[in-house]
Amino acid sequence: MTRGLSMARLIMREMQRAKINTALCFAVVLLATGLLIGMVSVTRASVNATRIMMKRMGFNLLITPEGVDVAQYQALNFQDKDMPEEYVQRLAENGAILAQHFVGKYQKTVQLDGNVAVLTGVLAEVPRTGTRKTPMPTAYDVPRGTVYLGAALAPALGVAAGDSVDILGKRFPVGRVLDEVGAPPEDIRIFAHLHDVQELVGRPGRINAVDALACHCQGVVDDVIAALQKSITETLPDVDVRPYQSILLARQKQRLFIARLELIALAIVMAGSATAIWGLTYQNVHNRRQEIGVLRALGIADWRIALIFVGKTLVYSLAGAAAGCALGYTVAAHASIIEFPVSPPKALAVTLLFVTPFIAAAFALPPVLGGLLQDPADVIQDGA
Amino acid sequence: MIRLENVSKLFRKRDETIRALDNVNMEVPAGAMALVRGPSGSGKTTLVNVASGLSRPSEGVVTIAGQRIDDLSPGRRAALRAGKVAVVFQMFHLVPYLTALENVLLPTLADRRAAGDAPRETAQALLDSLGLARRLGHYPPELSVGERQRCALARALLNNPEVILADEPTGNLDPESAACVLQALDNRHQQGATVLIVTHHPVEIIRPNVEFRLESGNLRLE
Numbered sequence: 260m261t262r263g264l265s266m267a268r269l270i271m272r273e274m275q276r277a278k279i280n281t282a283l284c285f286a287v288v289l290l291a292t293g294l295l296i297g298m299v300s301v302t303r304a305s306v307n308a309t310r311i312m313m314k315r316m317g318f319n320l321l322i323t324p325e326g327v328d329v330a331q332y333q334a335l336n337f338q339d340k341d342m343p344e345e346y347v348q349r350l351a352e353n354g355a356i357l358a359q360h361f362v363g364k365y366q367k368t369v370q371l372d373g374n375v376a377v378l379t380g381v382l383a384e385v386p387r388t389g390t391r392k393t394p395m396p397t398a399y400d401v402p403r404g405t406v407y408l409g410a411a412l413a414p415a416l417g418v419a420a421g422d423s424v425d426i427l428g429k430r431f432p433v434g435r436v437l438d439e440v441g442a443p444p445e446d447i448r449i450f451a452h453l454h455d456v457q458e459l460v461g462r463p464g465r466i467n468a469v470d471a472l473a474c475h476c477q478g479v480v481d482d483v484i485a486a487l488q489k490s491i492t493e494t495l496p497d498v499d500v501r502p503y504q505s506i507l508l509a510r511q512k513q514r515l516f517i518a519r520l521e522l523i524a525l526a527i528v529m530a531g532s533a534t535a536i537w538g539l540t541y542q543n544v545h546n547r548r549q550e551i552g553v554l555r556a557l558g559i560a561d562w563r564i565a566l567i568f569v570g571k572t573l574v575y576s577l578a579g580a581a582a583g584c585a586l587g588y589t590v591a592a593h594a595s596i597i598e599f600p601v602s603p604p605k606a607l608a609v610t611l612l613f614v615t616p617f618i619a620a621a622f623a624l625p626p627v628l629g630g631l632l633q634d635p636a637d638v639i640q641d642g643a
Numbered sequence: 644m645i646r647l648e649n650v651s652k653l654f655r656k657r658d659e660t661i662r663a664l665d666n667v668n669m670e671v672p673a674g675a676m677a678l679v680r681g682p683s684g685s686g687k688t689t690l691v692n693v694a695s696g697l698s699r700p701s702e703g704v705v706t707i708a709g710q711r712i713d714d715l716s717p718g719r720r721a722a723l724r725a726g727k728v729a730v731v732f733q734m735f736h737l738v739p740y741l742t743a744l745e746n747v748l749l750p751t752l753a754d755r756r757a758a759g760d761a762p763r764e765t766a767q768a769l770l771d772s773l774g775l776a777r778r779l780g781h782y783p784p785e786l787s788v789g790e791r792q793r794c795a796l797a798r799a800l801l802n803n804p805e806v807i808l809a810d811e812p813t814g815n816l817d818p819e820s821a822a823c824v825l826q827a828l829d830n831r832h833q834q835g836a837t838v839l840i841v842t843h844h845p846v847e848i849i850r851p852n853v854e855f856r857l858e859s860g861n862l863r864l865e
Contacts, residue, residue: 263751263762269741276740553736556697557798558725558753561718636692639736 266563270570273547280543281575284536288579288619289586291532292611296587298524300601302517304591308599313510314395318470320358321501322350322491327467329501335368335377335444341465344382344453346495350469351385357490359387360395360472365456365465369427369449374415377448378426380456395472399437403452406431410439411446426451427459473507483511533622536572541626544568551630552638561631568627569620576619577612584608645671645694645806645839650703650713652689652860663689664700665860671839671853673805676832678849679841680865681857687841688733690857691810694839695730696720708805708837725753729799731828733811735791737783737798743770743790744779747797754802762801769797773827789820796824806837813844825849 274281313319323332324340331338347363350356365380383400386392401407406424408416413436418424423432426449440446457463473487484507488500544551554564588608592601652664663686671677681687692698693705696712697720705713708727712720724730729750737746747766759765770779773793783791792812799807809828813821825840825848832838832849840846841857854865 263755264741264745264748266752268745269752272740272745549736550738553732553738554749554752555717555721556695556724556730556732556736557750558721558723558728559749560721560725560753563752634698636689636697639697639732640688 266566266570269567270574273567274571274574277543277546277571280539281571284539284572284619285575285579285582287532287535287539288576288615289583291528292580292583292615293587293590294528294583295525295611296584296604296608297591298587299521299604299607300588300591302521303604304599304601306514306517307602309510309513311599313506314472316506318360318362318395318472319503319506319510320471320473320487321503322346322469322471322495323499323501324467325497325499327499335375337366337368337467341365341462341467342495342498344457344464344466346466346498347382347385347469349494350471350491352388353494354387354389355490356387356494357474357487358471359390359474360392360470361385361387362395362470363453363466364468364470365453365460365462366467367456367460371412371424371426371449372416374412375447376409376412377444378456378459379448379450380453381450382453395470399450401450401452402434403455404431405434405451407435407437407450408433409444409446409448410437412449415447424449429459431455473502483507529618532619536619536622537626540568540572540623541629544626544630548630548633548638552633552635555631555635556639565624565627565631568630569623572620572623573616576616580611580615584611644673644706644709644837645669645677645808646704646706647690647694647700648704648706650693650700650705652686652693652698653701662860664693664862667703667860667862669855669862671837673837674832674835675837675852676829676849677837677839677853677855678846678851679839679855679857679862680843681841682843685843685857686860687843687857688810689860690862691730691808691839691841695728695808696724697730721753725750726802727805729802729804729807731792731796731799731807731809731812733814735783735795737791737795739783742780742782743775743786743794746783746794747801749798750802766797766801769800770794773797773823787820789816789823792816792820792824793827796827800827800831804836807831807839809838809840809842811842811844812840813842813846822848 324342327338327340344363347361350361362384363382367378369376369378381399381401384395399407413419416424418433420433420436423430457465484502484504487502491500551564588603647667647669650664650667651662654661654663679687679690693700694707700713704711710723712723744766747770748762751762767779770776773796775790775793778786778790786794807828812824816824825846828838829849856863856865
């Protein structure tokens with residue numbers, strides 16, 4: 260048994276016949292997907308760069324026992340209020356909390372040889388349970404029995420790495436002298452293991468602060484702080500949550516700006532490509548109206564005739580989307596648009612490959628249906 | 644069988660109404676060969692369009708191949724044409740980007756089984772019988788006018804239609820090609836198909852069972 264004429268063959272012949280129209284449609288899809296992929300590659304690289312820079316700037320969230328006087332706290336009077344060390348674990352285990360990278364610490368202002376220093380006991384950073392995060396650069400995992408000295412304190416005490424210092428009657432070797440931070444009181448801190456400090460101050464199992472990093476919060480800027488505080492106090496009702504608002508809000512504003520930019524770009528690209536595909540398909544169908552009339556006169560069902568044009572749309576839009584994804588990413592990655600490394604937005608690219616042909620087909624369908632509504636006798640006679 | 648009962652077809656152009664067919668009554672029995680003669684502009688093409696279901700009549704009843712079609716949807720009328728009714732146009736209306744063989748195979752898109760188990764072989768045999776064996780891979784612009792009409796005729800015959808409606812099938816042809824086309828239509832008539840030819844050209848080669856005259860939309864038996 261030999262086969263008759265196949266739809267696939269008819270679609271390919273239609274594409275060969277309407278080369279310029281097909282090439283223009285392909286170019287529209289290529290440009291649309293290329294623009295989207297290129298822009299999203301750049302904006303995501305930008306967001307990622309900001310995330311890295313923010314992370315380098317340190318924690319942006321401080322959790323203290325309820326009722327701590329902020330003015331006294333900032334004057335390095337950490338007061339007597341403290342909370343259980345296991346709060347750190349409870350924060351990490353609650354996936355609903357809009358923060359991560361938790362470091363529990365006990366701080367006390369001390370005098371060393373006439374110098375004011377902030378004795379800070381810390382544990383290694385605890386990531387959110389079930390995640391693997393690179394620790395914050397300012398989170399120190401200090402071995403027991405050792406201390407790290409701030410950049411301003413070490414020279415004031417006249418000690419260097421490898422020397423020893425007496426702290427509250429106990430001698431500790433200096434493991435490291437830290438790089439200068441420039442923000443008080445970071446350069447006058449003495450970092451030690453939390454349990455060493457708890458022993459020194461006689462408060463085993465207690466901490467008086469948790470550093471954290473607020474994570475990607477969905478929603479409008481004004482709600483971010485409230486949502487963040489609520490997510491923590493629901494788990495730990497007897498704490499105060501103090502975000503470093505300027506850092507937090509700047510980051511959130513950037514995210515929202517980029518999300519809006521992406522949406523606007525998507526809308527413009529969709530509207531532009533819809534108009535172009537509609538117009539090009541209309542022109543194509545108009546030029547083919549007599550052939551459409553002949554096919555209908557031969558008794559070929561309207562849906563099969565529509566499939567010739569819609570099938571063509573599916574073919575060129577799939578090819579255009581694939582080429583657009585490759586082009587958009589290549590341009591974004593190599594055209595020095597942004598100095599940070601650009602990663603391909605794989606999920607978006609895969610989505611575009613699946614979705615673009617159907618969107619293009621939806622744009623092409625109205626003029627195709629319009630062509631099929633014409634009286635076949637009229638259009639055949641037009642060509643006579 | 645083709646039957647038109649009190650059929651009229653009106654076209655409106657601005658304020659004017661043109662009555663292309665005016666209360667036409669016609670009956671062509673199954674297996675008959677009918678000829679409709681008439682001058683240009685008498686409504687011959689409209690008659691073919693209405694009888695084949697390409698156009699719906701403004702008034703009246705149209706029955707073809709045993710089925711009333713004037714009240715059918717365009718899709719149902721197309722389905723009927725796909726299986727039982729073929730139209731041969733004066734201007735051939737071949738698809739320019741398909742070869743002669745592919746043009747003849749077009750009806751298989753409408754009804755894959757109507758041409759039998761081997762449509763490609765059937766199409767080749769039809770083209771061969773019409774003297775186009777060496778033109779299978781040629782595109783319409785590469786064919787002569789006579790070859791195009793023979794190709795269009797082969798396309799009309801592929802699905803073995805019960806009824807063939809031919810609108811000025813020899814209108815643009817040289818005598819040799821015209822004879823070939825008319826002979827092919829007569830052969831199909833001999834094999835049992837109902838054939839209606841509308842023309843204002845001489846068609847001596849065929850002997851119709853019934854003959855009509857169409858003038859200004861009015862049909863009368865001759």
